[in-house]
Amino acid sequence: VGGIPIVTAAADLQLATRFSVLACVTSPRVEKEISDALVPFGYKVVVVHDGRVALERVKGEPKPDLVISEVEVPTVGGFELALAIKRDPHLRIIPLVLVTSFYNLDHKLKGFHVGVDDFLYYPFHELELRARVSSLLRLKHFYTRLQSEKEHLDELVRKRTRELDRLNLGLISALEGANRLKDSNTGNHIRRVSEYSRVLAEAMGLDGFDAHRIQTYASLHDVGKIGLPDHILKKDGKLTPAEFEEMKKHTVHGYELLRDAGMEEVAQNIALHHHERWDGRGYPHGLRGREIPLEARVVALGDVYDALTTRRSYKEAMPHADAREHILELAGKHFDPHLVDAFALVEDRLVEVSRTFDDADTGRA
Numbered sequence: 001v002g003g004i005p006i007v008t009a010a011a012d013l014q015l016a017t018r019f020s021v022l023a024c025v026t027s028p029r030v031e032k033e034i035s036d037a038l039v040p041f042g043y044k045v046v047v048v049h050d051g052r053v054a055l056e057r058v059k060g061e062p063k064p065d066l067v068i069s070e071v072e073v074p075t076v077g078g079f080e081l082a083l084a085i086k087r088d089p090h091l092r093i094i095p096l097v098l099v100t101s102f103y104n105l106d107h108k109l110k111g112f113h114v115g116v117d118d119f120l121y122y123p124f125h126e127l128e129l130r131a132r133v134s135s136l137l138r139l140k141h142f143y144t145r146l147q148s149e150k151e152h153l154d155e156l157v158r159k160r161t162r163e164l165d166r167l168n169l170g171l172i173s174a175l176e177g178a179n180r181l182k183d184s185n186t187g188n189h190i191r192r193v194s195e196y197s198r199v200l201a202e203a204m205g206l207d208g209f210d211a212h213r214i215q216t217y218a219s220l221h222d223v224g225k226i227g228l229p230d231h232i233l234k235k236d237g238k239l240t241p242a243e244f245e246e247m248k249k250h251t252v253h254g255y256e257l258l259r260d261a262g263m264e265e266v267a268q269n270i271a272l273h274h275h276e277r278w279d280g281r282g283y284p285h286g287l288r289g290r291e292i293p294l295e296a297r298v299v300a301l302g303d304v305y306d307a308l309t310t311r312r313s314y315k316e317a318m319p320h321a322d323a324r325e326h327i328l329e330l331a332g333k334h335f336d337p338h339l340v341d342a343f344a345l346v347e348d349r350l351v352e353v354s355r356t357f358d359d360a361d362t363g364r365a
């Protein structure tokens with residue numbers, strides 16, 4: 001080999017490991033050639049003479065880094081061996097080279113079909129054998145490294161996401177708590193509106209993840225009430241027009257609070273737009289139709305349904321059937337007509353929620 005650059009897998013990959021090659025051969029000459037080509041260059045070569053034994057070795061531990069097999073070997077032939085290795089997700093990464101003494105296109109096609117990585121024809125040049133082995137090992141090495149880096153990154157992302165979720169939930173419940181402290185009349189209103197919003201979001205075809213987000217942030221829809229003076233928030237009876245103008249500001253206060261806290265847009269939209277109306281006659285911006293973010297349309301319906309069906313300081317609770325009638329009439333006026341259709345489809349689930357979280361709620365807005 002003098003003068004020709006020597007391909008050694010170990011030097012190539014700059015790894016201290018000795019690569020182990022499992023050779024499944026019956027011919028002593030093939031066995032010798034493989035050993036001569038690889039052993040002096042740092043490879044460990046284990047020779048077996050039977051396909052079944054080779055397969056046991058591959059399935060056992062430690063696994064070979066690469067398998068070379070003759071096509072014709074006892075019990076489990078080269079093709080079967082390839083099929084068994086390549087079909088197994090835990091073994092498929094191990095490169096397999098088939099060795100045969102004559103060129104046969106059918107063999108070759110069949111081999112590639114079952115996942116053979118390379119073919120070598122006997123008699124082979126030892127340099128070629130080593131080069132093929134080295135390049136297959138290099139590929140395997142990079143693939144494995146990529147996989148493990150990907151797994152590492154995935155795990156990191158999962159960990160960070162869990163941390164963020166925890167922080168976010170902590171922030172949400174702190175704000176909810178502040179909201180409750182300030183607005184003693186809130187009662188289970190927050191809880192019910194959240195649940196209604198989830199049920200309605202699902203009925204609108206949103207997936208579980210988005211429905212859950214809307215449910216979570218719906219609990220903050222009135223958080224801006226923290227910014228309202230007590231004489232308005234705790235007033236018995238109807239508000240004067242001037243007081244109502246002040247009350248409307250809870251949407252903007254809430255939006256600003258959530259925006260400044262770095263809460264995601266879904267949360268901000270719910271706080272800002274849950275009093276908008278489909279016909280554009282809502283507040284604070286008078287948005288109409290689909291200009292109103294879906295999450296805000298959903299919470300708006302849940303909020304009004306809850307206001308209707310619970311007792312307030314200035315009115316009695318309305319039975320579900322009447323509230324339903326009222327909401328159906330408001331389709332296309334106050335509410336997104338598609339959302340009202342969805343509401344009618346899931347009304348039983350809404351009634352169920354109202355029973356589960358029933359209380360003497362006298363909250364407002």
Ligand SMILES: [Fe+2]
Pocket residue numbers: 221222250274275365
């Ligand atoms: Fe509100």
Ligand SMILES: [Fe+2]
Pocket residue numbers: 189193221222303364365
């Ligand atoms: Fe509300």
